[in-house]
Amino acid sequence: MHKFSHFGQRPNGHSLGHCPVPPLMLHNTLTDRQEPFHKEDGKVSMYVCGITPYDYPHVGHGRVYVTFDVLYRLLRFLGYDVTYCRNFTDIDDKLINRAEKELNDPADYLIIANRFIEAFHEDLLSLACLSPAYEPRVTTHIGPIIAFVEGLIAAGKAYATPIGDVYYSIKSFPEYGKLSRRSIADLEAGARVAVREDKHDPLDFALWKSTDVAPGWESPWGFGRPGWHIECSAMAKAYLGETLDIHAGGMDLIFPHHENEVAQSEGLHNKIFARFWMHNAFVRINQEKMSKSLGNFVTLRDLCNRFHPMVIRYYYLIHHYRSPLDFTAEDIEGASKSYQRLCLALEKVPAAMIDEIRNSSDPLLQSMLAALCDDLTIAKFFGLLFESLSELGPNEASVIKGLINEVLGLNLVPLPKAEVVITPEIQQLLDEREAARAAKDWARSDALRDQLKILGVEVQDRKL
Ligand SMILES: [Zn+2]
Structure with missing residues (x-):
């Protein structure tokens, strides 16, 4: 008798060859516990929130998609038939602003999106991440998004304002806060600022935002753009149905993004949206979360220049x-x-x-x-x-x-000797650092030195 005789069966009722299958235990954010994951019919749906493609993916993105790539591979190895869906937020102010700045036309935001979707695919391929079955983009799913919002209004969960915005009504969903374990009362205490007059409640969030300027789409509420959260509810439904087996992403998405997804999907369907919610922790540099907005990020392609x-x-x-x-x-x-x-x-x-x-x-x-x-x-x-x-x-x-x-997903081929190449990106960091030193901005200069060191470039300072 081997030591894993208590192990379970494959989802389809057969054992995994002669290899006994251990029960798969996954941490579920919804219950904050490890729980056995099992699906009787052997079919698993998995949705992972994707990126807003307005720049090159950084090391934080790499962590999310490698983590859930291993989960995807493991589920398949265990015999599950997994349908994996990951979206692209290809309409967003950041895309529009970049198009305006670089291409002099905000309407060219899809040129920016396409460029960075391609870069994302290249980077994930080099990290040996398998492709999801579906990679839906917001701009090609405006119909299902509008239909979802209409459904929420009909269900009394959302309302349109006179200027053509649509908000989700938090008070209509008493379970709001269950994923992030926050109470509506606590959230309200923190939400005094920026109350818009046409919102019924400061916590209500936008499903549709009106705009006078392109890009945008015609809708029952006038010309506008979808809010961020609604896309995942609508696209997950379109590809995976009303209840997902696994919904995943970075921990920073738990609130408000995933909490709002729960409110939208469960508010419309009256059934559980995701059985398992899984979240990975941040990548940090000097104790701070690596992020585009903090400017302390290292792109995957720069890192691949140094390390295999x-x-x-x-x-x-x-x-x-x-x-x-x-x-x-x-x-x-x-x-x-x-x-x-x-x-x-x-x-x-x-x-x-x-x-x-x-x-x-x-x-x-x-x-x-x-x-x-x-x-x-x-x-x-x-x-x-x-x-x-x-x-x-x-x-x-x-x-x-x-x-x-x-x-x-590791191929275990012995590595060639690596050499550091000074790419234009690295040169830009070197230039920025020179400028920071010239301006005696030592904190910035130190931060850039750390960033360069990670990329394999040791900076030798001469006296100014
Ligand atoms: Zn999402």
């Missing part, structure tokens, strides 16, 4: 997705060394095919799989492997390499 994309993927994976990741060059250096060690140890071993892995009863493989199924505890997965790396049998090494390939 597989090292970056490995670096994400060894940090548990629910803990903040404090991003430092030393830490990636360390990850690079252990990844290289793994590649060299398994270099000569052929990776087993998926059925061989599923049919293996190797105890080490099973413990590693159990770590993965324990809310994606990948550090433990590798800890177990490194403990036994020098004494792996050939078949064992082959199924483990296969599992790493298949589920973690």
Whole structure:
């Protein structure tokens, strides 16, 4: 008898070959607990909030999409038929502003969006993320969005104002706050400012915003644009139905974005919107969240200039997705060394095919799989492997390499020697830093030095 005899069955009622399937435990934000994930019919729907494509994706984006790529791969490995949907917010003030600035015409916002959607695809491909089945864009789903808003108005959950805005009425949804565990009373206490006169309640949020200037669309409420939150409710419904098995994204989306999605979808359908809500923690630099708005971000393509994309993927994976990741060059250096060690140890071993892995009863493989199924505890997965790396049998090494390939998406090819190339982006950071030094803005100059160091550029300062 092996040690995982208590493990469950595959969703379709068969065991996973001879390999007993551990119960998949996932942390659910909705209950703030780890819960067993199981779907009787074997079909899983998964929606992950996508990006607003107005710039190159940064290291924070990479973490979200690598995390949920592993979940997607794991579910498929466990035998589920997964339908994965990830949206693009291709209409937004940031896109319009960039089009106005760069192309002198706000109506050209789709040129900007297309450019950065392409860049996003390239970057995610280099990180070996699999493509979702659907990648809907807001601008091609205005019809379903309008229909959704009309439904909410008919259900008494939303109202239009005289100038043609439409708001969701928070008071019409008593469960508001259940995902982020906030009470309406507490939210109201913090919402004194910026009360718009035509809102019934300061907490009400926009489903549709009127505008006098293009871009926009005709609607029953006049010319306007959809609010941000409504797109995910409408597009998730269009591709995955009224109840999703898994809805995921970065932790910063829990409130208000996901809370508002719950209000919209459950307000309209009167049924649970997502059974599991999963969120990954931030990437931080110097204790601050990496973000475009704080200007402390490193783009994925700049980072790939210094480190091999597989090292970056490995670096994400060894940090548990629910803990903040404090991003430092030393830490990636360390990850690079252990990844290289793994590649060299398994270099000569052929990776087993998926059925061989599923049919293996190797105890080490099973413990590693159990770590993965324990809310994606990948550090433990590798800890177990490194403990036994020098004494792996050939078949064992082959199924483990296969599992790493298949589920973690790491190809384990030994890395070529990396060289740092000064890209235009790096040159721009160097120039900015010179300017900051000239202006004696030491904080900015230090921040830029840290950013450059991560990209492999050590700055030697001369006296000013
Ligand atoms: Zn969303």
